[in-house]
Amino acid sequence: MIKDMEKQAAPAPLLSIKKLKTYYPIKRGILSKTVGYIKAVDGVDLEIYQGETLGLVGESGCGKSSMGRTIVRLENPTEGSIIFNNEDIAGYSNKRMTSIRTDLQIIFQDPYSSLNPKKRVYDILAEPLKVHKIVPEDKIPGQIDKLLDAVELPKNFKNRYPNQFSGGQRQRVGIARALALNPKLIVCDEPVSALDVSTQAQVLNLLKDLQKKLNLTYLFIAHGLGAVKYISDRIAVMYLGKIVEIASKDEIFKNPRHPYTKALLSAYPVPNPHMRNKERVILEGDVPSPANPPQGCRFHTRCKFARENVCDKDTPELKQVKGAEGEHLSACFFQDSF
Helix, strand or coil: CCCCCCCCCCCCCCEEEEEEEEEEEEEECCCCEEEEEEEEEEEEEEEECCCCEEEEECCCCCCHHHHHHHHCCCCCCCEEEEEECCEECCCCCHHHHCCCCCCEEEECCCCCCCCCCCCCHHHHHHHHHHHCCCCCHHHHHHHHHHHHHHCCCCHHHHHCCHHHCCHHHHHHHHHHHHHCCCCCEEEEECCCCCCCHHHHHHHHHHHHHHHHHHCCEEEEECCCHHHHHHHCCEEEEEECCEEEEEEEHHHHHHCCCCHHHHHHHHCCCCCCHHHCCCCCCCCCCCCCCCCCCCCCCCCHHHCCCCCCCCCCCCCCCCEECCCCCCCEEECCCCCCCC
């Protein structure tokens, strides 16, 4: 007998990366012999759903930007799959990636170095429109006006060069360039870290407004927890090439279940005078080299909860936290001990 009501299947993720690895060879000697690898991204599984913002946080050098660049195929993955829009693009050639570029874009950290200083804004925005033939040639001027209007820049700015803008205005041009191809997913690689605080807020508000209007999906990479908390729906925490915790932003901030996440949050300034004496977690020691990461749990060399013959031998898997409402994954053997 057919049921009157059936449980709806969970929507398929827009992006799904599985066992993704990005290694950079270490070369030495006159013959540039490969003597090892920097394991920037080392076996990451992650999913991003249509219309959401997934924040990716971690210390500098943890592999966040390498993962973002690999997802948009500015870097070639060493292993693993990148399933975007039901296509595994990990092994696509540059020629075959051309058709994917319209749906997959990136906003870079430094808006000045990412814009050609010898080109006017008009030429910077017109180039992707011409290459991918988004609109007819005679429609390009009007399309550029629409892009500038979308990022709240005057239309006459199209005749200026990048060095004639402030940092925030340049980043708006970078956002307009990413929007030019009508993408489905935008990787935001620390897009506000080079801006002052007031300008950061303006750019974050712009990104949120654009997401609502255009149904965009973001991977928002940052090391500043304030920006990530404001813009993200879910947050993934990365340490030394691996994801150690994933949950909704409320769960991450209220109930962190990985020692590294707790350390990051303890350093986050809270504008509440009654919380001046909150517990501080001081990380001891240096971040291990990604060329020679510790065996077992990557974090055990700096973790006060680590136990011998467990954390230094076996690698913990991302598992659902007991008692958590909704998805909350943590890669810690002793997540109930703190």
